Every structure is written in C-alpha cells, then in structure tokens.
Amino acid sequence: MRTQEQEALLHLVREVSRRQIAPRAEQHEAAGTFPAELFALLAELDVLGLPFATNDGGGGQPSTVVCQVLAELSRSFLAVGLGTSVHLLATGVVATHADAEVRGDVLPRLISGEWLAAYSLSEPDSGSDAAALITRAERDGDTYVINGTKAWVTHAGQADCYVMFCRTGTHRTRGITALLVPADADGLEFPPSERKLGLRASPTGQIVCRDVRVPARYRLGDEGAGFGIAMAALDSGRLGIAACAIGLSRAALHAAVAYARSRRQFGRPIGAFQGVGFTVADMASAIEAADALCQRAAAAHDAGRPATTLAAMAKLTATDTAMRVTDSALQIHGGVGYTTAYPVERYLREAKVLQLVEGTNQIQRVVIARNVMGELEEDEDEDG
DSSP, X not given: OOOHHHHHHHHHHHHHIIIIIHHHHHHHHHHTOOOHHHHHHHHXXXXXXXXXXGGGTSOOOOHHHHHHHHHHHHHHOHHHHHHHHHHHHXXXXXXXXXXXXXXXHHHHXXXXXXXXXXXXXXXXXXXXXXXXXXXXXXXXXXXXXXXXXXXXXXXXXXXXXXXXXXXXXXXXXXXXXXXXXXXXXXTEEOOXXXXXSSOTTSOEEEEEEEEEEEEGGGEESSTTOHHHHHHHHHHHHHHHHHHHHHHHHXXXXXXXXXXXXXXXXXXXXXGGSHHHHHHHHHHHHHHHHHHHHHHHHHHHHHTTOOOHHHHHHHHHHHHHHHHHHHHHHHHHHGGGGGSTTSTHHHHHHHHHHHTTTTSOHHHHHHHHHHHHHHHHHHHHHHHO
C-alpha cells in the first residue's frame, strides 16, 4: 500500500513526464541528441536520488516505488527512463562501497543530480561472460593506472563519473576490482557513440583508457571484490530495466487503443473487430502480469530477501512482453505504423534493446534455470 507521499510523488512524475518529457522525445530521438535538460529537470525534482537514504540527501523510497517512477518516465521517453535506471545502478555501488571520504564528496553530487553516473562492466570481447574482462588496473603507490577498452557504456562521454570494473589479479572472478573513475581523468578517450537501431538519444559507446590514474581511495570495496559487487548491483539494474519495459509497453498499448478507437474500416472502428479486441486484451493482460512480477521482485529486494532469481524473471518477462506488445501495437496500426507518422515504430525499435541490456534474456534464463535447479536439488536432498 502506497503512502500519500508516494502517491503524490507518482502523480508529480506522471504529470511532468506527460507535459514536459514526452513532447521532447521525438525531437531528441530523430536528432540523436542527449536530453541533458531533461535530466536536469529530474534533478530539480529530486528523482535522481529516490532510493537512497534520507540521511544522505536521498528520497528514502523503496524499490517498489522507484520501479513505478521508472515505468512512468519510460512511458514518456525510454531514453530518460533507462538513463535514470543506469544512474541509480551506478550510484548505488558508490553509496554501498565507497570509503567515507569519497562517499562524502561524491554521493551528494550523484544524489542531487549535479553529477550523472555510468556503469562500465562490458568490453569488446567480454559481454555475457563478464569475468572475461581484460582492462587492467595496476597499483602504483597511492594510485591505480588503468589501461584497456570498455564497451557498451550507457552515457559514455556524457557522464561525470564511471563505476568501472578492471582486472587487478589473475583469478577469473576474484581478480576484478571496482573503481570510481571521474570523467575528467587524464587519459580517458571517448570514441564516437554506437549507431543504434533505436534509443538514439541515449549515447552508448566505448571508453578507451590510456594510463588513466585514479587515486586508490576511489576503489569501491576491497581489491578483488569487484565481480561480486557487479553481480549484486545487477539485481537492482534488472529490476530497473523491467520497469522501463513495462512503461514502454504501456505507451504502446495506449497508442494502439487510441488508434483502434479512431480508425474506421467497414463502417466501424477497427477496435470493434474481435481480432483487434483480443489482441488488445492479450497486450493489457501481459503488461499487468509483468508489472506484478516486477513488483514482487522489488518487494523481495526491499525486504532484504534473495531477489536474484525474481529480478531475472522480471527482466526476462517484462522485456519479452515489451517486444510482443510493441509488435502488436504496430500491427494494429497497419501500414501507417511502419512510418514515422506514429510513435509505434520507435517503440518497437526501442523494445529490442531491453532484451539485451543488463544481461541478455538468454543470460536471464541461465540465471533462472541454475537457481531453480539448485533449489530443486536442495529440495531433493531434504526429501532424502
């Protein structure tokens, strides 16, 4: 049950999204420009610090509410919803693992939205197999010296700092360390962003590190603990992507319903035909099911219960739903849906990336199967 304060927050986000964010989506997507002014707007509304403790200047909101906020933002403009999710993911690592000095300096800037954060785990040859990363950070006195190339970084070239995972030892998983890398560090290079099918207003690119020196105090957690930190952070990241997918799906459903009511064929609105009506019914039902699973996973996360499996299920279900719903929305529009005169073609292109980020949906199935089969093995041991 939401409090009055939470209801007021969601109402505010919904109205701001509808009135100020949605009208700018098409312009930024068409031009491929980063909507910096919209993130500044979210900073003014204190949205970029929602899940963090009030003692740190955050909003103290649970994951259940944060997911609803991300869904509202994504319904209006996915680049903003997804960008907010990534910022919260990276900021969460700083809040949890930075030492007191760095935390006191950096965290207020991230929570207030003065700084935008990014999360840098993948590399050109290390995606789903995250532990295969080779970018190195060598200890040199009171600094780490980083060399290598990171890839698929959301906000590359736009963020003010990067939570970067680098190899500091030879062990496959226990040889990885997390570092906070300021964007103005000498030796950082940002090649041109990737040219993508969709989500063009959200820059995705590489970070080339050439003898980048980072103070040792900017290490996040213990040396060698980075892989565990990365995997734990992805639980909340996957919840964020699930929420973004739900918001995008609702945008597509709304567009499909509006078109089905207004478009007339054979003397009546096409929504009156059973084929269209049943499709809308399936779309709406799938969205609600995905939302319920997302909220269940978020509630488990808030309660401190193991949420890895539920988060993977939520991400898998919500993003696959987004792909089906946006495809159905375009089909309801018919030929005009394939043109840029309506937003559904953009929704379809955007839905695809959600099946890929924060672990592909094949990886989600690996995580779910491994954990469920492990639970089955434990049950069998208990029965025996």
